[in-house]
Amino acid sequence: MRPSTAVSTLLFFMSLFAGAAIGAVMAAESKDPVAFAVPLAGGFVLGLFLRASVKVVAQWEKMIVLRLGKFQSVADPGLRLLVPVLDTPMFVNMRVQTVDVSKQQAITQDNVPVLVNGVIFFKVIDPEAAALKVENYWQAIVRLAQATLRDVVGKLSLDELLSHQERLEAEIARNVEETSKRWGLHVEAIKLEDIDVPEELKKMMSRQASSEREKRATIIKADGDRQAAAALAEAASTMAASPGAMQLRVLQTLDGLGPSASNTVVLAVPLEVIESMRAYIAARKD
Secondary structure (H helix, E strand, C coil): CCHHHHHHHHHHHHHHHHHHHHHHHHHHHHCCCHHHHHHHHHHHHHHHHHHHHEEEECCCEEEEEEECCEEEEEECCEEEECCCCCEEEEEEECCCEEEEEEEEEEECCCCCEEEEEEEEEEEECCHHHHHHCCCCHHHHHHHHHHHHHHHHHCCCCHHHHHHCHHHHHHHHHHHHHHHHHHHCEEEEEEEEEEEECCHHHHHHHHHHHHHHHHHHHHHHHHHHHHHHHHHHHHHHHHHHHCCCHHHHHHHHHHHHCCCCCCCCCCCCCCHHHHHHHHHHHHHHHC
């Protein structure tokens, strides 16, 4: 119930009660029943007048006053008086309002059908324009957002639609703002809640993502093998430059096998013989 309804109802009953009280006093003095009916009727008429003229404008709204169908004024929040019969009030909500945009089917630039829905956050900044320049500003901005949503989605590919959602929201809000500001409206934001693509395309996108992950894993493994080969080549060069490095490495390997009886190491040729052969070959080359 509006605040003005409660106040006007209270004034009506107060006027009726006052007329009845005055009529009762006059009837008691004059001993005439008609003396009671006249003040009662006067209180009833006064109550109807006050009920039609007194309006309370809430803090979150403005009241448009039309006098004989012509714009008269914009009333701020508080207690306001109208001229009965001549004045017509129109209340405009000035708070931020949310409107759901139902799912809209659109075709992307690469001919992929998608279903998109969202929500609009807007408010009235010019109550006169919102009340007089558009029949129903709430319905008008919803239809405008639906049409703009389809137009903007049609200019983007599916990949851009899925990866640049914030840019899409900003562009839709900007386009809706350009038109709705003539109606006295300001778009705070437009948020997309869901972008639905066909099931077959979802499966293809899943396989593509899996292939991309497998590709990255193969590249990482190949890069690791390359780094390991470079490290082994560097280690081989270092051990080749030092005569005792290879022998120490072999001894470290033998020590790493552990003292377990199940590990048996057989050296077919002692390391000293190998080193002597290397020295002999080097002397023959010289």
